[in-house]
Amino acid sequence: MIIRKSTSEIELIAAAGRILAECLALLAEKTHPGVTTGTLDRLAEEFIRRRGGVPTFKGYRGFPASICASPNDMVVHGIPGRQRVEEGDLLSIDAGVTLGGYVADSALTVAVGDVGREALRLMDVTRESLEAAILECRPGRRLGDVSHAVQEVVEAAGFSVVRSLVGHGIGKDMHEDPQIPNYGDPGRGPRLEEGMVFAIEPMVNYGAHEVFVADDGWAIHTGDGSLSAHFEHTVAITADGPRVLTRRAGEEGG
Ligand code: MG
Ligand code: MG
Numbered sequence: 001m002i003i004r005k006s007t008s009e010i011e012l013i014a015a016a017g018r019i020l021a022e023c024l025a026l027l028a029e030k031t032h033p034g035v036t037t038g039t040l041d042r043l044a045e046e047f048i049r050r051r052g053g054v055p056t057f058k059g060y061r062g063f064p065a066s067i068c069a070s071p072n073d074m075v076v077h078g079i080p081g082r083q084r085v086e087e088g089d090l091l092s093i094d095a096g097v098t099l100g101g102y103v104a105d106s107a108l109t110v111a112v113g114d115v116g117r118e119a120l121r122l123m124d125v126t127r128e129s130l131e132a133a134i135l136e137c138r139p140g141r142r143l144g145d146v147s148h149a150v151q152e153v154v155e156a157a158g159f160s161v162v163r164s165l166v167g168h169g170i171g172k173d174m175h176e177d178p179q180i181p182n183y184g185d186p187g188r189g190p191r192l193e194e195g196m197v198f199a200i201e202p203m204v205n206y207g208a209h210e211v212f213v214a215d216d217g218w219a220i221h222t223g224d225g226s227l228s229a230h231f232e233h234t235v236a237i238t239a240d241g242p243r244v245l246t247r248r249a250g251e252e253g254g
Helices: 007-030 037-050 117-135 143-156
Strands: 067-071 074-076 090-099 102-111 167-169 176-180 197-200 203-205 211-213 220-222 228-230 233-238 241-244
Touching: 007 037, 007 090, 007 102, 007 233, 037 067, 037 090, 074 090, 074 203, 074 228, 090 117, 090 228, 102 117, 102 228, 102 233, 117 143, 117 197, 117 203, 117 228, 117 233, 117 241, 143 176, 143 197, 176 197
Parallel strands: none
Antiparallel strands: 067 074, 067 090, 074 220, 090 102, 167 176, 167 197, 197 233, 203 228, 211 220, 233 241
């Protein structure tokens, strides 16, 4: 069942989202060669708690950290630690903030120094696919329109959407109904209604869509070792259309 949120509940998610947006902007700024992913994690936790929030990921199903830090061929769910960020890396950072009982979830991929033209294209296309999906988040559209928007942008660029991982509804819980695949048929699935709030998160591989889980039971890698990028926003469906609750200052998009 998709839980619709009241206007005041959406404002609570938006408050969590503002902290998260600022946190991710800070982490992007601090992601440079030599910094460890464990340091980024500590910065995130301190920032979120100083603002009165709780890092949603910490302890979630046993996850040991406040952010996921996933470099290069790692798609998502990387556990931060001693690993150092290196020149030429793509680093995907995902985080959640709980504030006043409501959750916001957002992710971005950061280019560390010169990553090359194709890696930048992968990032741009992933971001564009998210923005295309956000534009579908309005009353009367179908869930399949959101999924299809991602798939269309990604596959037109020659990349693959990860199929075994999905976006999700979000509210009091980080993961609520519905599941939001990054591929699908337009005009199919539940009709979108005012008050629904979605975490839309294209995970896009440079090569094939297959992925596997690492020995630590968390990190997900591309099956062919190709690069992957991940962008995510928490988006409310309002009468006026989509309202992005995790937009960062200076970020492109509506
Ligand atoms: Mg996330
Ligand atoms: Mg998510």
